[in-house]
Amino acid sequence: KNEVEQSPQNLTAQEGEFITINCSYSVGISALHWLQQHPGGGIVSLFMLSSGKKKHGRLIATINIQEKHSSLHITASHPRDSAVYICAVPPPHGGSQGNLIFGKGTKLSVKP
Amino acid sequence: NAGVTQTPKFQVLKTGQSMTLQCAQDMNHNSMYWYRQDPGMGLRLIYYSASEGTTDKGEVPNGYNVSRLNKREFSLRLESAAPSQTSVYFCASTGTVGNTQYFGPGTRLTVL
Numbered sequence: 001k002n003e004v005e006q007s008p009q010n011l012t013a014q015e016g017e018f019i020t021i022n023c024s025y026s027v028g029i030s031a032l033h034w035l036q037q038h039p040g041g042g043i044v045s046l047f048m049l050s051s052g053k054k055k056h057g058r059l060i061a062t063i064n065i066q067e068k069h070s071s072l073h074i075t076a077s078h079p080r081d082s083a084v085y086i087c088a089v090p091p092p093h094g095g096s097q098g099n100l101i102f103g104k105g106t107k108l109s110v111k112p
Numbered sequence: 113n114a115g116v117t118q119t120p121k122f123q124v125l126k127t128g129q130s131m132t133l134q135c136a137q138d139m140n141h142n143s144m145y146w147y148r149q150d151p152g153m154g155l156r157l158i159y160y161s162a163s164e165g166t167t168d169k170g171e172v173p174n175g176y177n178v179s180r181l182n183k184r185e186f187s188l189r190l191e192s193a194a195p196s197q198t199s200v201y202f203c204a205s206t207g208t209v210g211n212t213q214y215f216g217p218g219t220r221l222t223v224l
Contacts, residue, residue, distance in 0.1 A: 004154065033212070043202065043215040086154070099145055099170060100213065102154035 002027040006087050006103040013110050019074040021106045023087030030090060032070050033100060034061050037084040046072075046085075077110045084108070113138050118203050118216035125193045125223045133188040133219050135203030143206045144186040145170075145213070146178065148199040155202065161186050193223045 003026040013019055023032070031050040037043045047054050047061040049070070054061050058077075063070040074081055084107050088100035116137045125131055137144065142163045147155040157170030161180040175197060177189045186205075190197060203216040 041200065041218050041220075043218075045212045045214070048212055088155075099157045099160050100155075102147075102156075104152065104154045 002089050002092050002101045004101055004103040006106050010107045013077050015112050017077050019077050021072045021085050023070045025068050025089045027092045032063055033088040034072050035086040079110045079112050082109050116214050116216035118219050122220050129193050130191050136185045137205040141205035141207045145204045146188045147202045150199050195223045198223045
């Protein structure tokens, strides 16, 4: 089983701060997913990446396949970024069924 | 497009009662999944369906059954609900294995 560890579990920041959330996994993968769960409970996919870096607005995701590590960065954080951020990877051997193994999430709270 | 829809949004059951959670997607996706989310744990796979007419067990299938009624719909049934099944249930779908998963809004189930 692919173990997914996220840090920190909880994060409180002031508006405008640069935020980093980390994700480590135990087994090599083809791609890693970052998702956001809103306070109301809905889950949306932010990124899927297999190498290097991806950017969408103020969000940047990076991955180091050799080190089995990914980071999610938020620049100029805003209270509306408050959410739970979840890292997910495929099961070992790719997972022919396409499901994901999820980390426990990082709860981010951005104060005005 | 509505994306992935789930009904009901909330449900309270008594121990031993049965119910079916409904999920539908309008994105012509082949693969569909049922996950449960419990406090302090990552999302866990209950059952999945790689294509119409096929279903397979995930990590935590005990106490559940599923039906892939057609390409659009994938239902989850609790035959005899137990308090341990109190959770938030998410349905998800993906068009291509390994690609972005799209989630429904979730069903919050309480079993008394």
